[in-house]
Amino acid sequence: MKLFAKYRILLPVVSLAVLLAATFYMQPRAMSYFGINLLFNLAVPIALATVAQMMIIMVNDIDLSLGAFVSLVACVTATFLNDSPMLGVLILLALVLCYAALGAVIHALDLPAIVVTLGMSFVWGGLALFILPSPGGASPGWLRTLMTVKPPYIPMAVCASVIIAVVTHLLVIRSGIGTVLRGVGGNARSVQRAGWPVVRLKALAYGLAGLFGVFAGMALVGLTTSADANIALRYTLLSIAGVILGGGEFTGGKVSPVGAVIGALTLTLAASFLSFLRLSPDWQIGAQGAILILVLTARLLFTRRDAQA
Template identity: 40%
Template sequence: MSTATASFPSTGQRLRAGAVNGSPALLALVALVAIFAITATLQPGILSVPGLTLMLMSSVPLVLAAQAQMIIMSVGDIDLGIGFLVGLVTVIAATLFVDAPLLALASILGIVVAYAVIAYVVQQRGVPSIIITLGMSFVWLGIGLQIRPTPGGATPEWLSVISTWRPTWFPAPVIFIIAATVIGWYVTRRARIGTRMRALGSQAPTLEKAGVSLAATRIAAYVIAAILMVLSGLMLASQTWSGDINAASEYTLMTIAAVILGGGTFAGGRAMPIGTTLGAVTLGLITVLLSLINLPSSLQSAAQGLIVIAVLAGRIITERFVR
């Protein structure tokens, strides 16, 4: 009797947990609205379909990458190779997809398979994810430099069409952002594998006792994340019309910040797809805002970091207050 009681939280505990889980996403929304309001005040022209399209387009690949990082972090891991992997996909898109489409598809498949192997090594051999993904980041960098040492190339026409699609009635980036969020939400909150991934991050022994393969669950998480990273790279390539291994080098830390800003944790067991999207878009808008106020590029990273720290401090205070 006591064991059963200990296994299930009381109604009050569930309500408090829901409040705590929901407050970070709400905080990310408040930060997003505040930064958007300031940006709109400085540049009223963004309050139009073309203006919103230009302002939000760069956030689309970041949102996809952040959803991938969220899935990795939901199982208690961190991927330090996202930035160079997304950059590698842009190189593949701007080089191999034009010159050797079959080789390009094989390369994309190879990336997904590599992530499955990484997940297996992390689970079965106990290698920390931050170590192996950091090492793989140099692998992605080396492959990208071997394929294209300098930025350039040209994306295929079918890929360029994505970034040039401009509906007059609604900002195209919003549609892509919503689609990316829905994918993350369905995988982590509705699909059975999402429940297992969150359980792997918080209650792995219990999941194993239930007869679920921990290795298969981690591999599924990494494979889904890899697919989202590939989509992020393709979307980025469609916007830049070229390939550059360093095109998304800042994504590694930005995706982690987006997940934490949106309510995620380093400990795993939690997936907040909507909050993660809000965090990613907020970080994207911060970059736009800093550019509008003509802040020197040498200070933009520092200012962006201070803003993120301020928002995260607000999250900590809010969670303690709710508890």
């Protein structure tokens, strides 16, 4: 079983495959273009949010404001970006810069990220409520088209997930700057000694998180066609769970972008799978928790066996 320890990515892939097989077994009709699209449709924004969370976890921090931030972006997208695109784009850019600045401040003043992002979650939530006091707004037409496009053979949700995984893999694992960023999570002091400006690197990691958060909010509006201030609050916890499910760790810069996307897909599929099980809706949330625990237990079994070998 050295295989699993060597290739961190295997376990998330296997969990997703098992869950997918079980879903198809329960409901063979899901094994179609339309079925798969339906199963994974909502996974796209969750995958983007998970990648955003991963950027923060990569530098040893944790973001408790991500759900509120994605909600805010959704509100901006459904109002400003739809009514006056120029202003909308400017606001979204400003939000990304805010995130980068946040990263710099957290590092420069040595603040606990968990608390600062906690405070920011109120700020984002408040701004969202300010923009859209009651549910509403409308998705820009091009965004709607983009999210409901029907490519031949492979459903949009799968295409998008693959693209997100490949792009972030190239960015975080393959590129030079990605390696340095992971180094910040591994040992910030050595990176500093090696002559890198850690403040700027942290700002970059947070900025990337903000960028993917913006994408997540836009994708969400493209799917739901409207927004409200609480639309994505559960993304905070979902994204953390997705990163860990995908083989990431809270410390040491050990993250896997492909794993994070797969983790997000697994969490989304878990919800659909349970409805096929004809499980009472009461237990849907709980079963997501159970699946999370099961996968992590599996991971523990494999890593422990390797330690003994």
